[in-house]
Amino acid sequence: MDSLTQIVLGAAIGEAVLGRKVGNKAMLYGAIAGTIPDLDVFASFFTDTVSALAIHRGFTHSIVFSVLFAPIFGGLVSRYETYKNFKDWSWLFFWSFVTHPILDAHTTWGTQLFWPFDLRLAFKNIFVIDPLYTIPFLVFLILAMRQKRTTKKRRLYNNMGLILSTSYLVITLLLKWVSYTKFEAALNNQNIAYLEIDTRPSPLNTILWSANVQTEDAYLLANYSFFDTQPITFESYPKNHELLGNLVEDESVKRMIAISEGWYTINKKDNVFYFNDLRFGLLSLTPKAENFVFKYRMDVDVSGKVTFTEEPKDNRDGKKLISELWQRLKGN
Incomplete structure (x- = not known):
């Protein structure tokens, strides 16, 4: 998905994991973590076109990357932030990392979520930029951001954004199935x-x-x-x-x-x-x-x-x- 969508998703995940304890900083670090897997695009500056295409949405979009790098980033943040719980920060980075490729798996390019196995998941049920997915999600995130970190309303707004965006993904899978049957019927007719x-x-x-x-x-x-x-x-x-x-x-x-x-x-x-x-x-x-x-x-x-x-x-x-x-x- 596009960078804005991944920032919104990462911020919402950060809030869900650690928002009650650190407030908007959870959204900030979640947003940062949500963009990190896409740094693989810089491979195009250091290698040939084919290798860059093979690298894109590979290792950095895998469960292996999430497991290995979540404690590294969690350790760095827990060292310099007032809130020192290494486990909580690592958990925030893990979920922000891993939800990024899970969302990307719904696009046409897909992801190698199970790298190093040669298996690319591409459900192809949503375009890389989809306003109906991103805009409502962003609105609820902003509403949550404006609430105090301990309020029920903050969690409600954030959960609504996550629920609506996930529900939309499920609906797109249904729409994909319906369109597939239309194409299939046309070919047969x-x-x-x-x-x-x-x-x-x-x-x-x-x-x-x-x-x-x-x-x-x-x-x-x-x-x-x-x-x-x-x-x-x-x-x-x-x-x-x-x-x-x-x-x-x-x-x-x-x-x-x-x-x-x-x-x-x-x-x-x-x-x-x-x-x-x-x-x-x-x-x-x-x-x-x-x-x-x-x-x-x-x-x-x-x-x-x-x-x-x-x-x-x-x-x-x-x-x-x-x-x-x-x-x-x-x-x-």
């Missing part, structure tokens, strides 16, 4: 043979859902809004995996295929290969658009080694997409 369906919410909402459908030689992309009145239509994008040829044996290529969980297409333009990660869809709702959110240029050196470079995004594409999504959300 149109006699489309398929191997796998992967669904996710579109940006900033859980009304409009997207689907990637794998067939033998292509991927079908489609959208469905709960306000739709017309049948779902599918746009086909050829896999073109055969274009890789011997490059498929390159270690970086293998890692990118694993990171994309096999949801990728290959394009070739001006004798340059491009790797498109389909999990995050397109930057346009225009049929047959090839403007994927995550598109990587593949450069091959004289030794045959492949280097990936993410293609830059145009801010105008993002603004255009938001406008298109808003229109599409209202139904076809």
Whole structure:
């Protein structure tokens, strides 16, 4: 999830664990702890694109990280704060650390919660930024912050924020299931043979859902809004995996295929290969658009080694997409 959401969640967890004893400092340290797992993004400054992608939401988003580093941060804080209880501070950091990847597991990218095991949890039931999750949560957190630390009303407000946000996550799982059945029914009604369906919410909402459908030689992309009145239509994008040829044996290529969980297409333009990660869809709702959110240029050196470079995004594409999504959300 985005940084603001993780700050709000961390602060609420800090309050739930230690707010009665240390007041708003519990929220402060919870908020700090809620952002620490995302420091893995700085890996992009020290390593190549593929390694940085593999590191992101890996070790720092695991139970192992929470167990190892909670007592370290708890010890540091208990040494300098007036409240000296090492166990309580460690408990605050543990829960603020571990709830971060649990929430991230509901997004499309997912997390390696059980690192070092090669298992990425990605339920794909909420977009990385969702105002309906964050704003009510933030409002209740602010209300709690304004109360004295020993009052019942403070705990009530904080608990309400946690309950509402968690309930919304449960509702999004139900919405995901409903949208999945709609895509499945549309494929069956149109006699489309398929191997796998992967669904996710579109940006900033859980009304409009997207689907990637794998067939033998292509991927079908489609959208469905709960306000739709017309049948779902599918746009086909050829896999073109055969274009890789011997490059498929390159270690970086293998890692990118694993990171994309096999949801990728290959394009070739001006004798340059491009790797498109389909999990995050397109930057346009225009049929047959090839403007994927995550598109990587593949450069091959004289030794045959492949280097990936993410293609830059145009801010105008993002603004255009938001406008298109808003229109599409209202139904076809």
